[in-house]
């Protein structure tokens with residue numbers, strides 16, 4: 001029996017393929033250091049777990065409102081005001097099953113067949129596939145290393161057509177670690193206004209910024225709130241990837257479209273997990289601060305080690321827990337380099353091509369691993385590159 005035509009262009013995640021090869025080798029007894037992981041290596045803070053356990057014990061085990069429990073939407077509205085300088089009413093927020101679902105319902109709710117969406121490349125490839133599943137057309141906009149991986153406004157502008165409906169931005173950025181400057185966001189705001197475009201702003205790494213870099217929410221720029229779809233979540237900032245909790249905040253019209261998709265796909269996010277998220281937002285933030293300080297320390301270690309390696313071009317990351325060095329001078333493709341490092345240095349990295357055409361010539365290293373393992377990994381990577 002035939003499946004839907006639309007699935008022909010939707011592959012399995014490229015990152016999964018690496019994972020499978022690493023698992024095969026580990027089963028065979030090889031010791032591999034994982035620099036391929038897209039999740040914090042910290043436990044969820046204890047008070048968040050306690051709040052979810054309490055909710056379970058109190059019988060909060062039933063469906064919640066499609067939008068999420070009111071207490072969480074209120075806590076999110078407060079957080080968006082306090083931390084992001086955006087005024088959303090709790091009714092303009094949907095609690096979703098991860099940032100993933102938020103992106104999916106945004107594309108399904110806002111795009112018509114043939115609508116074009118400008119997406120910085122390299123990027124988290126889910127944007128491409130969610131656009132395609134919604135019948136839209138993803139359009140790559142190069143995010144170049146020499147411009148701190150922020151696409152220039154001219155590169156965005158030259159790709160706008162009368163079919164363009166949306167721009168996607170993700171800052172702080174997976175895979176590059178870039179944090180967009182206020183000036184670049186302002187230029188984008190002008191373009192969005194001029195061409196009447198939605199801007200989906202994925203801020204899932206919003207707290208992970210280092211060294212004086214500042215995260216600015218696109219929806220906080222003057223006049224942008226109604227055209228912005230803000231996506232974020234708990235996975236990265238609170239080390240809650242397995243809890244599957246995210247959210248989307250947008251104008252009432254956009255929310256009304258998105259909540260109908262959400263309603264028919266998931267009904268609501270897990271109810272007792274939502275009580276954990278209330279504790280995450282309203283409780284102490286020391287664990288988060290500790291985790292981010294540690295990512296800053298590790299990012300400094302990894303970037304200075306990489307800068308000493310032959311054939312590598314890299315700057316200190318501004319945010320997230322990823323670093324995206326260029327490897328073009330080694331003469332290897334990103335796939336060849338990932339395989340070489342797995343063989344020679346026993347480290348797992350993700351080849352840049354997995355993140356789009358403009359990711360070729362780079363590899364992504366995640367420093368969601370212990371400082372000691374990162375020191376070991378950098379030493380063996382250095383040795384491996386010297387052999388080339």
Ligand SMILES: Cc1ncc(COP(=O)(O)O)c(C=O)c1O
Pocket residue numbers: 038097098099100101124170174202204232233234235236241244245246
């Ligand atoms: C840029 C970006 N956005 C969204 C997500 C989705 O996060 P989750 O669905 O776990 O909340 C990820 C996960 O890796 C990501 O890297």
